[in-house]
Amino acid sequence: MSIDGWRSPVAGVTDRWRGLERDWQSVVVGATIVALVGTLEIPIPW
Numbered sequence: 001m002s003i004d005g006w007r008s009p010v011a012g013v014t015d016r017w018r019g020l021e022r023d024w025q026s027v028v029v030g031a032t033i034v035a036l037v038g039t040l041e042i043p044i045p046w
Contacts, residue, residue: 037044
């Protein structure tokens with residue numbers, strides 16, 4: 001089996017992993033903002 005046969009599945013796995021990393025980074029940023037707003041009691045003008 002050539003290495004070319006492994007590139008497609010490996011690329012799919014690495015792309016999915018990068019997507020999950022971005023999702024977790026977004027969750028961490030959002031949680032940090034919520035924690036700071038709650039801790040500092042910053043009023044949010046809606």
